[in-house]
Amino acid sequence: MSGEDIPYQLRPNKFIDRQAFTDLLSRLVPSIGADKYVYLSMGGRHLVDHNAVYRQVGVTKLFSFDKNGTVVERQKFNRPIDSAICDEMPASNLPSIIDSISDKFPDTTNVIVWLDYTDPNSRLTQLQELIEVAKRLQPGDVIRITLNSSLGSLDGPKGSTFWKDNGFPSPKEYRLSKLSEQLDTFVPADLEGIGEDEFPSVLCRCVGLSFSKVEGESGGISFKPVLLTTYKDGQRMVTVTCLVVPRSGANANLHRLQSWPFLPANWSDVTYISAPDLSLREKLKIDENLSREPNIVLDNLGFLPGSSKDNSLKAISSYQRLHRYYPSFHHVDT
DSSP: OOGGGGOOGHHHHHHHHHHHHHHHHHGGGGGTTTTGGEEEEETTTTHHHHHIIIIIOOOOEEEEESSSSSHHHHHHTTTTTTTTTEEOOOOOGGHHHHHTHHHHHHTOOOEEEEEEOOOOHHHHHHHHHHHHTTTTTTTTOEEEEEEEEEEEHHHHHHHHHHHHTTTTTSSSHHHHHHHHHHHHGSSSOOOOOOOOOTTTHHHHHHHHHHHHHHHHHHEEEEEEEEEEEEESSSSEEEEEEEEEESSSSSSHHHHHHGTTTOOOOOTTTTEOOOOOOOOHHHHHHHHHTSSSOOHHHHHOOOSOOOSSSHHHHHHHHHHHHHGGOOOOOOOOOO
């Protein structure tokens, strides 16, 4: 089952990722004003992120798109407000929409754009679409891209020995060769291989090189990473969020984010999201020990919330860092 086929209610890690993104926007948007922003994204059939951006950030100018007409019809039904626009179109059309955004939403000055991809076989096209969108942006804009970072998309079938059959000393070099075939010059030149847990950070660096191409052509803007995350609900995904800033001079928004715990130090500084499957009672027990070391929390629990002790410690550490965004799904009779 692909990630897009899993019901949103069963995707706690994606929920946390979206909550962190919304928290970020609530810190960036007020400096310019929510009424000056348009939020554009693929939205999905339920428009979950549009609802969050509207209700938690206050952005009322909303635009969603999808190449599937059936999805667009569901988007129209699920709009948080009737002025939201839901359009049937591919992501490749988005640059022209940005160019004419003032016609659709008068009195706007900035955009927040999210390109949400799931196909691991079209990464080059996805980065090229990102570049075309980024060329149209200006200081104050926010751009975000989600990419499939499943290692299996480089390794081939599970248990395969393609790397041996093709004369590579280990899977690391084989993966790098496969990614280089896909992305060519967007792969960092200093890489020597891709380890088991390194693919999300490698893709973040590939995105960084894509933005560097835009910076080289524009001359006046830079793209600063403000949130880099990876999570797994089905397949592993990685998300890069950047703030567009002037090439020269200090930026007040970046200064405000200095105390935000998720601001990345560089293009490889990725926050791993791993929400343990917890009952309410288990969650309360961890909350009682939230400031203690993960191994002490695990001892107090008396069981492993993950598949192993190492995975349990990682899950507890992730929960401690991201507990404010942890979902609480409840059954509601209607």
